[in-house]
Amino acid sequence: MGGKLYISTTIRNSEGNKRIFFMAFLGAMAISFSIIESMIPKPMPWMRIGLANAITLYSFTVLKPSEVLPVVLSRVVATSIMLGTLFSVSFFLSLSGALSSFIIMYLLYTYTRRVFSLVGVSVAGAVTSNAAQLTMLNLLFINNRISYLFLPFILVFALIGGVLSGLFARFLTENI
Amino acid sequence: MRKKKLKIGDYAIVLIVGALIIFLFSRFFFNKSRESRVEVTGKTFQKYYDINENRVINVEGPLGTTTVIIEGGEVRVEDSPCREKICIKMGRKKRVGEQIICVPNRVIVEITGESESVDGITR
Numbered sequence: 075m076g077g078k079l080y081i082s083t084t085i086r087n088s089e090g091n092k093r094i095f096f097m098a099f100l101g102a103m104a105i106s107f108s109i110i111e112s113m114i115p116k117p118m119p120w121m122r123i124g125l126a127n128a129i130t131l132y133s134f135t136v137l138k139p140s141e142v143l144p145v146v147l148s149r150v151v152a153t154s155i156m157l158g159t160l161f162s163v164s165f166f167l168s169l170s171g172a173l174s175s176f177i178i179m180y181l182l183y184t185y186t187r188r189v190f191s192l193v194g195v196s197v198a199g200a201v202t203s204n205a206a207q208l209t210m211l212n213l214l215f216i217n218n219r220i221s222y223l224f225l226p227f228i229l230v231f232a233l234i235g236g237v238l239s240g241l242f243a244r245f246l247t248e249n250i
Numbered sequence: 251m252r253k254k255k256l257k258i259g260d261y262a263i264v265l266i267v268g269a270l271i272i273f274l275f276s277r278f279f280f281n282k283s284r285e286s287r288v289e290v291t292g293k294t295f296q297k298y299y300d301i302n303e304n305r306v307i308n309v310e311g312p313l314g315t316t317t318v319i320i321e322g323g324e325v326r327v328e329d330s331p332c333r334e335k336i337c338i339k340m341g342r343k344k345r346v347g348e349q350i351i352c353v354p355n356r357v358i359v360e361i362t363g364e365s366e367s368v369d370g371i372t373r
Contacts (some may be wrong), residue, residue, distance in 0.1 A: 190259035191259070194262075
């Protein structure tokens with residue numbers, strides 16, 4: 075089989091194999107959570123819980139940071155392909171949000187684990203993600219001062235969603 | 251397990267974000283610009299007034315005299331000779347960009363000035 079040949083030539087040991095499969099599993103989980111979440115009707119587009127963010131967070135606890143980045147990127151790209159928003163505005167918004175929250179969560183999780191548990195890292199990631207999306211929106215559009223009016227409202231939901239997804243990530247670490 | 255409990259940083263970050271939210275909301279709601287002026291325009295009359303200075307302005311129009319009152323950082327139309335009295339029912343205005351317009355008597359009252367976050371579209 076072609077796929078098996080590819081994996082066996084690139085990854086020598088079965089431990090690496092397992093890690094690749096686990097990354098793919100986490101990516102698929104994040105994709106399905108993203109799509110389920112996009113199906114839930116909500117009055118405003120930013121009122122999300124961020125379950126995909128919880129998967130990213132959980133990935134940090136089991137994978138190396140260099141292995142979390144492909145999970146995040148594949149989640150963003152595959153979700154936008156499935157929702158039909160590839161290379162549209164919402165794709166760039168979610169890409170910027172996912173990448174910036176990845177960087178912040180990576181720094182917080184790696185260097186300040188003593189101070190923050192998963193919930194705190196999740197809240198920081200959610201806030202960063204939303205702020206980055208607003209900044210991206212300002213870069214993409216000319217009329218840019220309006221969107222900062224949304225910032226307090228968005229932050230409220232980022233806080234709630236961050237706590238929820240952090241608790242969900244903790245639930246995952248305890249039960250998988 | 252070590253991940254069971256919330257740590258002190260969690261409460262700290264929630265508090266920080268909460269404080270940020272409250273700060274932004276307060277800036278959003280108490281956005282009374284200090285340098286805002288009241289522009290009163292009639293048919294043959296246009297003048298600017300300081301919004302923090304209490305005064306009574308009588309504007310002559312085709313129907314008669316419209317009385318505009320600036321009081322306590324707010325502006326309102328006290329009396330108007332027009333039929334519908336819509337300008338009186340507009341109430342008190344204090345934020346930049348808000349307007350009171352009396353069409354029959356040709357009077358426009360608008361608050362102008364540098365706004366911190368509210369612009370001409372989202373007034």
